[in-house]
Ligand SMILES: Nc1ncnc2c1ncn2[C@@H]1O[C@H](COP(=O)(O)OP(=O)(O)O)[C@@H](O)[C@H]1O
C-alpha cells in the first residue's frame with residue numbers, strides 16, 4: 001500500500017531559521033502516526049507544508065500517492081485540523097457544520113443529509129441541536145473533527161488536537177481519534193505530549209529543531225530499554241544468578257553502576273521482555289536463588305525521548321537507531 005504521507009528533503013526556512021530541515025517522513029497508511037516534538041520544533045510548519053498552506057524552500061511532499069503543495073487537488077481528500085475553527089456560538093452544532101460545509105463549497109442538500117451521521121460519528125448526536133456556545137472544550141474539538149471529516153477523507157492531519165483542552169476533553173478527543181483510526185482512516189497528529197503518543201500512536205517520528213531524529217513504530221522505540229530487574233540481598237547471589245542466567249542463554253547486564261552502599265541490594269538487569277519474568281523466576285528458584293525483587297522495566301517514551309534529544313547537535317544520537325524507512329539508508 002502506498003504511504004499516506006511521504007516527504008523527501010522537505011525544507012522550509014524563515015530568514016535564518018530552518019524551521020523544517022530536510023525531513024524524510026514516511027507515514028504508512030492506516031496507522032495513527034505521532035509527530036512528536038517540543039514547541040518550536042517545526043511541527044506546525046511541516047503540517048502547513050503538507051497541506052499546501054506554505055511553499056517549501058526545498059524538497060517535496062506526497063499525500064496519498066499524489067504531489068502535495070499549494071493548490072494540489074489531493075488536499076480535497078485530506079481532512080485537516082490546524083487551527084481551532086471559530087464556531088458561531090449562537091448556532092447549533094448541526095447548523096455550524098452546515099454553514100462551514102456550504103462555505104467550503106459542499107452542496108447543501110447532501111450535506112444536510114449527512115450532518116446527523118457526522119454528529120453521531122463524533123459522539124455529538126444528542127447535543128446536535130444545542131448552541132455551541134455552551135459546549136465544553138472537548139465537545140468543541142469533537143465538532144472540529146466532524147468538520148475535518150466533512151469530505152470523508154482517507155487521511156486526517158491534526159495539529160496538536162488535544163492542546164488547550166481541559167483534562168476531560170483530552171480523554172474524549174483521544175478516544176475519538178482512536179475510534180476513527182479503527183474505521184481505517186490514517187491519522188497523522190502532531191503533539192508535544194509523550195503520553196499522547198504512548199496511548200494513541202502506532203508509529204512515531206521525533207522532531208527536534210526541524211530535524212527528524214527517530215522514526216519508528218512506537219513499540220520499537222519503547223522496546224529498546226525493556227528488561228527485567230532482579231535484585232539480590234548480596235553481590236555473591238547476584239553473581240551466581242548472573243552466571244546461571246547467562247548459561248541459560250539470557251543476556252545479563254549489570255545495572256548502571258551507582259556506587260553501592262553497604263547493605264544495598266545487588267541488582268542485575270536481564271535483557272528480556274517483561275513477559276519472561278516468570279521464566280527467569282523459575283530458573284533462579286531451580287538453583288535455590290530467591291531474589292528480593294524481580295520486576296519488569298517498562299521504559300517510557302519519555303526516557304526514549306530524553307535519550308534521543310540529549311545531544312543538541314546530533315541528528316543521529318548513539319543508540320537511537322535513527323532510520324529513515326523507505327530509503328534503505330543506514
Ligand atoms: N511565519 C513564520 N515566520 C517566521 N518564523 C516562523 C514562522 N512560522 C514558524 N516560524 C518559526 O519556525 C520554527 C518552528 O515553528 P513551528 O512550526 O510553529 O513549531 P511547532 O509547531 O513545533 O511549535 C520556530 O522557530 C518558529 O518561530
Ligand SMILES: [Mg+2]
Nearest residue numbers: 043044045160
Ligand atoms: Mg505548532
